[in-house]
Each structure stands twice: as structure tokens, then as C-alpha cells.
Amino acid sequence: xxxxxxxxxxxxxxxxxxxxxxxxxxxxxxxxxxxxxxxxxxxxxxxxxxxxxxxxxxxxxxxxxxxxxxxxxxxxxxxxxxxxxxxxxxxxxxxxxxxxxxxxxxxxxxxxxxxxxxxxxxxxxxxxxxxxxxxxxxxxxxxxxxxxxxxxxxxxxxxxxxxxxxxxxxxxxxxxxxxxxxxxxxxxxxxxxxxxxxxxxxxxxxxxxx
Amino acid sequence: xxxxxxxxxxxxxxxxxxxxxxxxxxxxxxxxxxxxxxxxxxxxxxxxxxxxxxxxxxxxxxxxxxxxxxxxxxxxxxxxxxxxxxxxxxxxxxxxxxxxxxxxxxxxxxxxxxxxxxxxxxxxxxxxxxxxxxxxxxxxxxxxxxxxxxxxxxxxxxxxxxxxxxxxxxxxxxxxxxxxxxxxxxxxxxxxxxxxxxxxxxxxxxxxxx
DNA sequence: GATGTTAAATTAACGATGTTAATTTACAGA
DNA sequence: TCTGTAAATTAACATCGTTAATTTAACATC
Numbered sequence: 001x002x003x004x005x006x007x008x009x010x011x012x013x014x015x016x017x018x019x020x021x022x023x024x025x026x027x028x029x030x031x032x033x034x035x036x037x038x039x040x041x042x043x044x045x046x047x048x049x050x051x052x053x054x055x056x057x058x059x060x061x062x063x064x065x066x067x068x069x070x071x072x073x074x075x076x077x078x079x080x081x082x083x084x085x086x087x088x089x090x091x092x093x094x095x096x097x098x099x100x101x102x103x104x105x106x107x108x109x110x111x112x113x114x115x116x117x118x119x120x121x122x123x124x125x126x127x128x129x130x131x132x133x134x135x136x137x138x139x140x141x142x143x144x145x146x147x148x149x150x151x152x153x154x155x156x157x158x159x160x161x162x163x164x165x166x167x168x169x170x171x172x173x174x175x176x177x178x179x180x181x182x183x184x185x186x187x188x189x190x191x192x193x194x195x196x197x198x199x200x201x202x203x204x205x206x207x208x209x210x
Numbered sequence: 211x212x213x214x215x216x217x218x219x220x221x222x223x224x225x226x227x228x229x230x231x232x233x234x235x236x237x238x239x240x241x242x243x244x245x246x247x248x249x250x251x252x253x254x255x256x257x258x259x260x261x262x263x264x265x266x267x268x269x270x271x272x273x274x275x276x277x278x279x280x281x282x283x284x285x286x287x288x289x290x291x292x293x294x295x296x297x298x299x300x301x302x303x304x305x306x307x308x309x310x311x312x313x314x315x316x317x318x319x320x321x322x323x324x325x326x327x328x329x330x331x332x333x334x335x336x337x338x339x340x341x342x343x344x345x346x347x348x349x350x351x352x353x354x355x356x357x358x359x360x361x362x363x364x365x366x367x368x369x370x371x372x373x374x375x376x377x378x379x380x381x382x383x384x385x386x387x388x389x390x391x392x393x394x395x396x397x398x399x400x401x402x403x404x405x406x407x408x409x410x411x412x413x414x415x416x417x418x419x420x
Numbered sequence: 421g422a423t424g425t426t427a428a429a430t431t432a433a434c435g436a437t438g439t440t441a442a443t444t445t446a447c448a449g450a
Numbered sequence: 451t452c453t454g455t456a457a458a459t460t461a462a463c464a465t466c467g468t469t470a471a472t473t474t475a476a477c478a479t480c
Binding site for chain 3: 451452453454455456457458459460461462463464465466467468469470471472473474475476477478479480
């Protein structure tokens with residue numbers, strides 16, 4: 001009766017091989033720079049074999065994205081965070097920026113590529129809102145603590161709005177860097193300076209003066 | 211001898227027809243959603259005819275982008291701006307956000323699609339830095355006035371860095387909206403609130419307290 | 421008016437893409 | 451040994467960006 005189990009195990013193995021090969025290619029060449037045939041070549045399968053495991057290229061890509069979101073959450077979880085919520089917000093911002101710069105193609109796929117954005121399935125609904133596996137929830141959780149400690153001005157008491165603004169701020173720096181950093185039109189200041197200036201400005205603008 | 215002129219005129223006309231058709235298609239379906247054959251069909255030419263006018267798909271796209279940048283600059287130029295530089299910065303931010311929301315696909319092509327980013331030609335170099343036709347220069351010009359008026363804190367005296375930070379802030383709001391607004395993962399606050407919160411926060415964070 | 425020149429446009433084709441359908445291979449159970 | 455089933459392959463289709471060769475059409479020159 002162990003045959004079914006072995007088959008299932010093998011299936012998962014080749015599925016993972018597909019995912020690993022696809023990841024490395026996507027990271028280096030972006031979504032449109034990678035073909036199903038290239039992915040298949042790398043694991044010495046035929047291109048159509050992939051369709052045994054994924055509906056189409058989009059589904060393969062989507063699965064990788066989900067894994068990457070989990071990875072981002074893991075990065076937050078793995079880094080020791082300060083006790084002071086404000087300090088922790090700075091750390092979160094810096095960690096997020098590091099992630100974007102270290103994995104620009106992941107980042108592009110995750111946050112800069114418009115998605116169809118369908119309903120979330122049951123596994124999604126399990127993850128959503130859990131700070132340990134949902135990076136946005138982790139941010140919001142810290143914002144709630146900071147608001148609870150009375151750190152923010154009275155206009156900024158909505159944790160959801162504050163989280164979305166903080167997210168948008170660091171996202172603006174990263175995504176502009178990714179999309180435009182070789183653009184000769186603007187004389188870009190160094191990335192670290194831009195990141196620091198953004199974090200300083202947006203946080204100070206929201207916090208009560210001290 | 212008027213034959214050369216008429217030929218040139220006709221050439222410009224069909225070139226414009228190509229550009230118009232390509233724009234409408236690109237706006238509605240994005241870069242990869244449009245093929246040269248579709249563009250050609252729409253103006254009842256063969257696909258290869260386009261190559262008589264543009265080197266390749268990238269060049270066609272690039273020309274459209276340049277036109278859109280000019281349009282953005284014209285939007286700034288057309289709107290009457292307040293005398294107070296700080297007030298004007300708010301208006302610039304709001305105008306930029308309106309542009310992004312009104313022309314999301316233009317915006318996507320201009321600011322969210324990584325470009326090869328080659329050298330700038332002589333026409334580019336003519337435009338760059340002129341506030342009347344270069345939107346970034348217009349922003350920087352206003353920032354310089356605000357800094358000159360002593361409105362910014364001592365950490366924010368670099369007009370280039372301040373401009374890039376302000377730009378990244380509003381860009382973060384818009385691009386997140388475009389890429390993620392149908393994402394069920396986050397319970398988005400209304401766009402206007404997010405835009406206002408960002409503008410308030412980042413500006414207050416840079417200005418001297420009052 | 422016939423001829424040659426030139427630009428503009430077309431047709432045909434190449435290699436590559438995502439994907440589907442039909443077919444083969446491998447192997448477990450009877 | 452035969453059968454059924456899952457996994458993988460081959461062949462094919464339509465479409466893509468792009469190039470090369472060819473035709474069309476309008477002009478200039480004789």
C-alpha cells in the first residue's frame with residue numbers, strides 16, 4: 001500500500017523542482033523574460049510536463065508569489081525587534097527596504113505587477129491577519145501598539161490608515177528605485193539616504209513632537 | 211518642389227496614426243497585452259509597416275512615454291499655483307496623484323515599468339531641468355524656493371533629496387493603488403484619505419514646527 | 421510618353437512563445 | 451500476461467516580434 005505514498009512523494013519532489021527552477025529564472029529575468037521551455041530545460045523535462053503540475057504560467061507564478069510573501073513574513077519573524085514600538089517601526093521599514101533591494105525581481109512580481117486579485121482561498125484566510133505569517137499584519141500590530149502608547153498625533157489614530165501610509169512610503173522609495181534607478185533624467189541621491197530621509201520624514205510627521 | 215514637403219507631411223500623419231492607435235491599445239491592455247499586429251490592424255496597415263516608422267516595439271513605446279511626460283508637465287503648467295511654496299508643494303502632490311488616478315495605464319507605463327534607460331538624446335537634454343516642460347524640475351524648483359524661505363528643518367536642506375523623497379511618497383500611494391487596489395488581503399482605506407495622510411505626514415515631517 | 425529612381429507598403433518566412441491534444445512510457449494490481 | 455492509470459513526451463496550433471525579399475505607387479528625367 002506504500003505505492004500511493006511514494007507516488008505522491010515523487011510528485012511533490014518534481015513539483016518542487018519546477019518551483020525552484022522557475023524561481024531562479026524569474027528572479028534573474030523577470031516574468032516575461034522566462035519561458036516555460038526554459039524552466040523545463042533546467043530540470044530536464046519537456047515543457048508540457050509542467051502543465052501536469054500547474055494550470056498555466058500564471059498559476060506557477062502565483063504559487064511562487066505566495067511563497068515569497070511567506071518568506072517576507074519569515075524575515076520579519078527572524079529579526080530580533082526592539083521593545084519600543086517606534087523603534088520597531090523603523091526596523092520594519094528598514095527590513096522591508098532591504099528585502100526589496102536584495103530581491104528586486106521578487107519585489108517587482110509581488111508589489112509592482114498588477115494582479116487579477118481574485119478571492120482568497122481558505123489557506124489565504126488562515127494566514128491573513130496573523131502577524132507571524134502575514135507581514136502586513138505584523139506592521140499593523142506594531143502600529144496599534146504605538147498608537148496605544150499614545151505616540152501618534154490625534155490625526156493619526158487609525159492603525160489601518162497609518163499602516164497603509166507607512167507601507168506606501170517605503171514602497172515608494174523601493175519601487176521608484178527598481179523602476180527608475182537607471183534613468184538618467186534624475187540625479188538620484190544614494191539609496192540609503194533616500195530611505196533614511198523617507199523614514200525620518202514620514203514617522204516624524206505622524207508622531208507627537210518631542 | 212512641394213512634393214518633398216507633402217511626402218513629409220503624409221509621413222508624419224501615418225506616424226501619428228500609429229502612435230494614436232498604439233496609445234489607446236497600450237492604455238487599455240498594457241505593454242505585453244498589445245502586439246504590433248493589433249496596432250497595425252487598427253489603422254488598416256500591415257504589421258511590418260510600423261517598422262518603417264519605429265525601430266521596434268520598444269521604440270514605439272518609448273515615444274509614447276515621452277509624450278506622456280510632456281503631458282504631465284503641461285498639467286502642472288496649466289494649473290494655477292499658489293504663491294506660497296509650501297502650499298504649492300501640496301498642490302503639486304495632489305495634481306500628481308490626480309494624474310496617476312486619471313491615467314493609471316499611462317502612469318503604469320511611465321513609472322512602474324522598468325526601462326532599459328539608455329542615454330538621453332539632445333532633445334531630452336533640452337527638456338531636462340526646464341520647469342516648464344520637465345515635471346521633476348518643476349517640483350525641485352518649488353522645493354528650492356521653500357528651502358530658500360527657510361521652511362524646512364536643517365536635516366532637509368538638499369533640494370534634490372527632498373524632491374526625491376516627496377516624489378517617492380506620492381508615488382508610493384499611487385503605485386500601490388494601481389498594483390494592489392483589488393487585493394483582498396488589505397482592507398484599504400479610501401484613496402483620498404491615504405493621499406491626504408501621506409501628504410500631511412511627509413510634509414510635516416520635513417517642515418520646521420510651527 | 422517611356423524609363424529609371426525612390427519611398428512606402430506588402431507578403432513570406434524565421435524562431436520563439438504559451439498551450440492543447442494525441443500518444444507513448446512506466447509500472448502497479450489482477 | 452493482461453489491464454488500467456499516472457506521468458511524460460511528441461506534434462501541432464495560433465500568436466508573437468522581427469527580417470528579408472518583393473511589389474506598388476508616385477515622382478523625376480529622358
